[in-house]
Amino acid sequence: MASVLLLFAHPAFHKSRVNKILIESVGGLDNVTIHDLYEEYPDFNIDAAREQELLESHDILIMQFPFFWYAPPALLKEWEDIVLEHGWAYGSTGKALEGKKLFCTISTGGSSQVYSKGAKRFTIRQLLAPIEKLSQLCHMDFLPPFTVHGTHLLKEEDIREHAERYRRFVFALSSEKLDCSKLEKLDTIDENADKLILKAL
Ligand SMILES: Cc1cc2nc3c(=O)[nH]c(=O)nc-3n(C[C@H](O)[C@H](O)[C@H](O)COP(=O)(O)O)c2cc1C
Structure with missing residues (x-):
């Protein structure tokens, strides 16, 4: 089974309703390492x-995070700037991430x-273009984002359904x-992804 590193970035986790439940759900899987960036690096x-x-x-x-101004929270961008070094992640000798999925x-x-296709609208995948592009540069396989929308209107049971789907x-994916x-x-x-699961789990 493939191992999963979950980089989590939420600047106000104590107030979280959605990410808290999503993290609890995948954190129960043996092969998933949760790495909470704001907890590890409060001073950046x-x-x-x-x-x-x-x-x-x-x-x-x-990379798991709440959307803040159509982008990841600041610490995740800082993480990219510091960690994805030339000669390690990209460049002629930078192959450390080759073949890993993101x-x-x-x-x-x-x-x-709000995030559907249309005039003056952008899908989440379009808004994530910088991350899709960095994954290409780092020879990684980029997959579409797992999304939970309309968070303010979700009841706890709705969030738990998303968490189970997650x-x-x-x-x-990891098996x-x-x-x-x-x-x-x-x-x-989205909910249609369940149809791509090949065998009963
Ligand atoms: C500073 C800030 C910026 C936000 N920007 C966006 C945004 O650009 N688009 C959006 O759909 N939601 C935006 N939101 C709403 C958050 O994405 C939402 O509150 C979060 O995903 C809920 O997850 P949580 O319960 O884990 O905190 C923003 C919230 C804050 C506090």
């Missing part, structure tokens, strides 16, 4: 060598309608029970 003083070691020892990277798990206050998805060729073409890992 990121240890690049330690982060690189963690990345090297896992096969799949998840996807984002994102909660949004905006509804799915757990199923991460388990299926190679997902049809990744179809998955890559999706804009987002």
